[in-house]
Amino acid sequence: MPQVTLTVNGKQHTVEVENRTLLVELLREKLGLTGTHVGCDTSQCGACVVHVDGVSAKSCTMLALQADGTSVLTIEGLAAADGALHPMQEMFREHHALQCGFCTPGMVMSAIDLVNSHPQGLTEKQIREGLEGNLCRCTGYHNIVKAIAAAWPLMHGRAAAAE
Amino acid sequence: MPFEGIGASVRRKEDARFLSGRGNYTDDINRPGQLHAFIRRSDRPHARINSIDTTAAAKAPGVVAVYTGADMAADNVGGLPCGWQIHNKDGSPMAEPPHPVIAVGKVRHVGDPVAVVIADTKQAAKDAAELIVIDYQDLPAAASLRDAVASGAALVHDDVPGNICYDWHIGDKAMIDAAFAGAAKVVKLDLTNNRLIPNAMEPRAAVGEFDGHSGDYTLYTTSQNPHVIRLLMGAFVLHIPENKLRVVAPDVGGGFGSKIYHYAEEAIVTWAAGKLRRPVKWTAERNESFMSDAHGRDHDSTAEMALDANGNFLALRISTLANMGGYLSTFAPCIPTYLYATLLAGVYKTPLIYCEVKAVFTNTVPVDAYRGAGRPEATFLLERLVDACAHDTGMDRVAIRRQNFIAADAFPYQTPVALQYDSGNYQATLDGCLKAADYAGFEGRRAAAAARGKLRGIGVSTYIEACGIAPSAVVGSLGARAGLYEVANIKVHPTGSVTVYTGTHSHGQGHETTLAQLVCEQLGVPIEQVDVVHGDTAKIPFGMGTYGSRSLAVGGTAMVKAMDKIIAKGKKIAAHLMEASVDDIEFKDNKFTVAGTDKVKSLTDISLAAYVPHNYPIDELEPGLDETAFYDPKNFTFPGGCHIAEVEIDRDTGIVEVVNFVAVDDVGRVINPMIVEGQVQGGVAQGIGQALLEHAVYDSSGQLLSGSMMDYTMPRADDLPNITVATETTLCTHNPLGVKGCGEVGAIGSPPAIINALVDALKAYGVRHIEMPATPQKLWSIIQGGAPRMAAE
Ligand code: FES
Ligand code: FES
Numbered sequence: 044m045p046q047v048t049l050t051v052n053g054k055q056h057t058v059e060v061e062n063r064t065l066l067v068e069l070l071r072e073k074l075g076l077t078g079t080h081v082g083c084d085t086s087q088c089g090a091c092v093v094h095v096d097g098v099s100a101k102s103c104t105m106l107a108l109q110a111d112g113t114s115v116l117t118i119e120g121l122a123a124a125d126g127a128l129h130p131m132q133e134m135f136r137e138h139h140a141l142q143c144g145f146c147t148p149g150m151v152m153s154a155i156d157l158v159n160s161h162p163q164g165l166t167e168k169q170i171r172e173g174l175e176g177n178l179c180r181c182t183g184y185h186n187i188v189k190a191i192a193a194a195w196p197l198m199h200g201r202a203a204a205a206e
Numbered sequence: 207m208p209f210e211g212i213g214a215s216v217r218r219k220e221d222a223r224f225l226s227g228r229g230n231y232t233d234d235i236n237r238p239g240q241l242h243a244f245i246r247r248s249d250r251p252h253a254r255i256n257s258i259d260t261t262a263a264a265k266a267p268g269v270v271a272v273y274t275g276a277d278m279a280a281d282n283v284g285g286l287p288c289g290w291q292i293h294n295k296d297g298s299p300m301a302e303p304p305h306p307v308i309a310v311g312k313v314r315h316v317g318d319p320v321a322v323v324i325a326d327t328k329q330a331a332k333d334a335a336e337l338i339v340i341d342y343q344d345l346p347a348a349a350s351l352r353d354a355v356a357s358g359a360a361l362v363h364d365d366v367p368g369n370i371c372y373d374w375h376i377g378d379k380a381m382i383d384a385a386f387a388g389a390a391k392v393v394k395l396d397l398t399n400n401r402l403i404p405n406a407m408e409p410r411a412a413v414g415e416f417d418g419h420s421g422d423y424t425l426y427t428t429s430q431n432p433h434v435i436r437l438l439m440g441a442f443v444l445h446i447p448e449n450k451l452r453v454v455a456p457d458v459g460g461g462f463g464s465k466i467y468h469y470a471e472e473a474i475v476t477w478a479a480g481k482l483r484r485p486v487k488w489t490a491e492r493n494e495s496f497m498s499d500a501h502g503r504d505h506d507s508t509a510e511m512a513l514d515a516n517g518n519f520l521a522l523r524i525s526t527l528a529n530m531g532g533y534l535s536t537f538a539p540c541i542p543t544y545l546y547a548t549l550l551a552g553v554y555k556t557p558l559i560y561c562e563v564k565a566v567f568t569n570t571v572p573v574d575a576y577r578g579a580g581r582p583e584a585t586f587l588l589e590r591l592v593d594a595c596a597h598d599t600g601m602d603r604v605a606i607r608r609q610n611f612i613a614a615d616a617f618p619y620q621t622p623v624a625l626q627y628d629s630g631n632y633q634a635t636l637d638g639c640l641k642a643a644d645y646a647g648f649e650g651r652r653a654a655a656a657a658r659g660k661l662r663g664i665g666v667s668t669y670i671e672a673c674g675i676a677p678s679a680v681v682g683s684l685g686a687r688a689g690l691y692e693v694a695n696i697k698v699h700p701t702g703s704v705t706v707y708t709g710t711h712s713h714g715q716g717h718e719t720t721l722a723q724l725v726c727e728q729l730g731v732p733i734e735q736v737d738v739v740h741g742d743t744a745k746i747p748f749g750m751g752t753y754g755s756r757s758l759a760v761g762g763t764a765m766v767k768a769m770d771k772i773i774a775k776g777k778k779i780a781a782h783l784m785e786a787s788v789d790d791i792e793f794k795d796n797k798f799t800v801a802g803t804d805k806v807k808s809l810t811d812i813s814l815a816a817y818v819p820h821n822y823p824i825d826e827l828e829p830g831l832d833e834t835a836f837y838d839p840k841n842f843t844f845p846g847g848c849h850i851a852e853v854e855i856d857r858d859t860g861i862v863e864v865v866n867f868v869a870v871d872d873v874g875r876v877i878n879p880m881i882v883e884g885q886v887q888g889g890v891a892q893g894i895g896q897a898l899l900e901h902a903v904y905d906s907s908g909q910l911l912s913g914s915m916m917d918y919t920m921p922r923a924d925d926l927p928n929i930t931v932a933t934e935t936t937l938c939t940h941n942p943l944g945v946k947g948c949g950e951v952g953a954i955g956s957p958p959a960i961i962n963a964l965v966d967a968l969k970a971y972g973v974r975h976i977e978m979p980a981t982p983q984k985l986w987s988i989i990q991g992g993a994p995r996m997a998a999e
Contacts, residue, residue: 061329077234078227080459082407083492087915090407118227132225136217139884143714144224145408145459151225167928174923178915180407180460181714183891183952184923186884 047111051076052120060107067091067102069110070117078118078148082178089177092149093117099156101176118148121155130197131155131190140190142181153177154191158198165195211727212943215880218719219733220712229457232411232428237485240413241270243475244331245488246321246338247497248313251349251569251908252360253342255311255320262337263323268330271482272338273474274321275308283307283477286468286533287442289434290540291685292372292565300372300565303363305533307443307470307477313342314362314532315570316910317497319470324478324486347569347908351506351527354568362532362567369567371530372539376547376623377560385521385558389512393595399583400978401504401529401902402895403918404576406713408459409490410499414475418483422450425476429455429741430465430711431751436743437688438468438536444477448743451476455741458713462892463575464499465713466753467536471498496913501902502576504529505542505583509591511556517601519610521558522550524587528565531572538574539565544624544684545580545672545754551621552588553632553670553846554610559622569908575753577892577953581671589667589958590975593965597974603962604645607668608636618939625672627844629936630872636668638934639848639870648852661855661989662865663967666848667959673947674843674938675754691838692756693748694764696725698772698831700817702810703735709749710761711740714888715949716881717757723877724762724943728769729809730796747834755947758877759843763941767835775831776812782823783807783815843938843946847871849890849955851963860986862898862964864927869955871931874938874946882948887929889952895921896953897960901979919979 044059051074058073070076070093081103082090091103094116102115121129131151134140141147157173158165165173170191171184179187210216223229260272286305293299308319321338325331348354348362354369362369386392413426423446429435432453439453440446458465475486490498505528512521528542547561578585592610596603612619614631621627640646648664655662675681678689695707704725712718722736739745749761777791780798784791790801798807815822816831852866869886876882899919903911912918937944957978964980965973971988 063329071234076227077231078229080231080408081233082409083915085492085914085916087920088407088492118225122226128222128225135225136221139218139880141221141224142716142884142888143406143408143460144220144229144457145231145406147224148227168924171924171926178407178920178922180405180462180892180920181888182884183887183889183921183929184926185887185891185929188923188928 045108047107049110049112050114052117062108064107065103066105066107066110069107070102076117076119080145080148082145087178089153090146090149092152092177094152094156099153118151131194134190134194134197138186138190138193140182140186146177146179150177150179150187154194158191158195162199165192167192210733211723212875212877214723215878216719216723216733218716219722220716220718231408231457231459232413232426233489235413235426235456237413237415240485240487241324241326241482242328242331243322243324243478243486243488244328244335245319245471246323246335247494248309248316248318248320250313250342250344251316251347252345253313254345255309255313256341256343258321259339260321263334266330266334266337268326269323269334270326271324271478272321273478275306275310278307278477279310283473284443286470287438288534288539289536289687291687292374292539292543293685294373295375300539301366301370302534303366307473316908317494317571318532322474322478324482349569349904349906349908351529351566351568354566355527355564362569366567371534371565371567373564374543375560375562379560382521382523382558382560386510386512386523389520390515391513391599392510393513393591393598394508394510395591395594395975396508397587397590397975398977399503399505399586400896402502402576402900403496403902404462404464404499404502405495405920406460406462406464409492409495410465410469410471411489412472412475413485413487414479415485416479416483422452423476423480424452424454425472426454426456427472428458428465430458430461430713430753432711432741432743433709433749434751435468435472439473439476443473452744455711458711461713462577463502463579463753466751467500467574493914496918497571497910500535500572500574501531502573503583504573507587509587511591511595513595513599517599517606517609519554519556522556524550524561526561526563528563529570529573530565530567531570532567533572535572535574538572540685541575541580542583546584548623548625549581549584549670549672550588551623552585553612553668555612557622570904577889578671578950581950582954582957585667585669585954586958589669590961593962594974603666604640608633626841628841628939630670630844630846631934631936632668632846634934635847635870635872638932639850639868642870642930642932643850643852643866643868645850655854659857661857661967663853663963665851665959665962665966667955667962668848669955670844670846671950671954672842672844673755673950674759674839675756676839677841678838689838690750691836692750692760692764693834693836694761694768695747695834696765696768696772698809698813700814702731702813704729704731706736706738706765707746708738708740708761708765709746709751710757711752715752715757715885716878720758720877720881721762721765724765725769728766731809755949758943758945759938759941759947760837760839762943762945764835764837766942767837768833771833771835772831776809778827779812779815780807783821840940843874845871845873845946845948845951847951847955849959851956851959853960853963853967855964855967855985857989860982860989862980862982862985864894864960867927868930869952870934871948871951872934872936873948873951875935875944876933877945882933883931885948886931886952889950890929890956891921891926893953893956894926894960897957897978897980899925899979
């Protein structure tokens, strides 16, 4: 069986996989990182979103072999070493942006990339459009949108730019 | 300590683990030596199974076993039971054909299990399942309600004539017909309630395990009610006594009703684990969710209202066809009867109501409760009909509602359809919502939108629902095969921390927080010292789970009663320790005091004395501070309210933007306003989904066309508006907390608000009704003067 070597949450792993093994299967089944979820089989829901080399990616839509040599960040690796939550995690909690929690890991990882990639500011419309790839059946998104807007100034270290 | 009791928007205790990837969902569970099941499902809507050849699959790499329905039958496995029996108009019981765990002889819908492969890995099981050769003889299918009741229709079950599960009614038909004959005006509307697929984001999953030493079975499953699964699967399907069967429903990623029912896969993994002496895991792929999770709604109705010359509602007459799918799911028969027809009074004092319901088998996935269950169907029908009444009589939509409301001082109010509403104030929720939505200023906004080339409309829906399920004697008399009380066990530990064991189940509702708030309120214990445990039959005495917004009204009340017992016992211990009479002991803010003195003992002093006493009235009182209470509600609870939607339709494309949505609900006392707001927003999102986007579509042969998330439109962030939520409270009069429930109101009140707004936006086009989902294509066709221009008048 082929091998992949990749860094996950700062730790290097070398894992045997089948050609068809998906990145999400490697994370969940080989590394026991069950925080990343699988909600669909058509690349629609975003429950599986992780960061690959700093950019959000649907880990159900990427072969494990394609992740060879990359650095992957999952929801488990987001909090600081001392356990302090990432500002996005904090804002999700503060604004009640999760109910059942199943979409949450993917939603948080997508949201962080969305904020990172919009240093000039982020409007509500941009947030809603930026969440196109993530489904939540519980919240109606209202509070997710609020949480992301609130995380933007915390992550960029300044007040939110006017819309 | 910060205020954490009733009324505080306490941030949720469960969030830290969910936000850190430490949730424990069923698919996250892996047991040592575990095998994987993959189910080969029917790709035929309706067919006889001539033969199943599993030889090649059994020999495939990694395969441990292949089982069919015949193997289960040979092992005396029973069928999946139905929990509710409805009677026909003539008093005879409904048709209740068998529901085998794995199909035997015939398949009845796409997705029906035909065989299961169990292998070392999921991939091996899936690969091998492809090798099973099934010889089908295709049969004509009854794919829709209308097809199934047509004369000469294919029979889903050979021994169920006409595909009629039951033909039920409520009300006095002769009286109602007479009222219609004498009415000044009759308003009629034909309408459907579109079929939905729940699509909780977590696909269903199950892990079965058998302990060869003890002979005990454990099932981990994505369930809203583990005790119910233990009861049904143990007693009716696998014949495992309850002392040998533990059912665990760990973190569950949303349910919305779809995870209430006892499903085939739970029985398959548990049974196979016993046969193979190894754990067996199954997790649905999303395509399996589409074709095996119970669907929702799917009604076809004719509604008529008789009015007097002044617009007063005199009588309501309804005839409904309700789709049951290919088999009866656990609660299916009660949804279009006792959770639907009994709600048809709505918020109106209509004196006479008659409703007949034919439940129909079709070659489709079973249909059961989905968020709101029966009540959204009733509300959509009624609130569309009331708008049609306004349209046909030329009355104002708000005025005709107000005029026919049950008055705020008319409670308790006995409806003509069995229910007695205990409290409510529909004027208040309407007024609050009109104000918050700036209804008065709407025409200005309509004109401004018109100037931009947009068609703007506003829609109002005033609704009621019944939840807090359920008063056991009442539902028993209506055909429920089990009572629906709830249980709480509360342990105050020696050093004063508290564990609550509740029979309700949280799959997003936030019980670990709200139920803990009840303990803060009543016992004065800080929230971080309170744990709420749910979802494990080995830990919790009993429980009926969570659905029908019952957790707080029924489960919370059981907790209050258990805490009452704890306080009563604590007072006796305190009286002994402080050498006072029990009658003089008061309990408040975590402290027992002797009235008129400064003597005081904290709850911790008492709990310590209760477990490890030096000085204890051991002859009179059992040690320990651990109480259990059962609660059977006296009535349903009746949340109600008003939803107002404002929409804009693009003339060129038919695309709808929901530009404003306001919900003002009366959910009784609010324990955690933040959570209530979130529940309503989530429900409204599902209601807007139903109104604009979602539709489970079968073709005429019975193939599910909307079988993936690429074909079935789930609401996304950019489909939805911000949702303004407010509450106007009247208290429930028959539970001590005064709570009513908030889980379903959003999905119940919102669909008619949206459609009423669209009809309003298109009133210049002569439109009187639009069927859900109101897709851009439908609206565009109306604007173009195309086909669905005028519904039958
Ligand atoms: S699991 Fe749904 S997009 Fe990856
Ligand atoms: S919180 Fe349940 S799916 Fe988003």
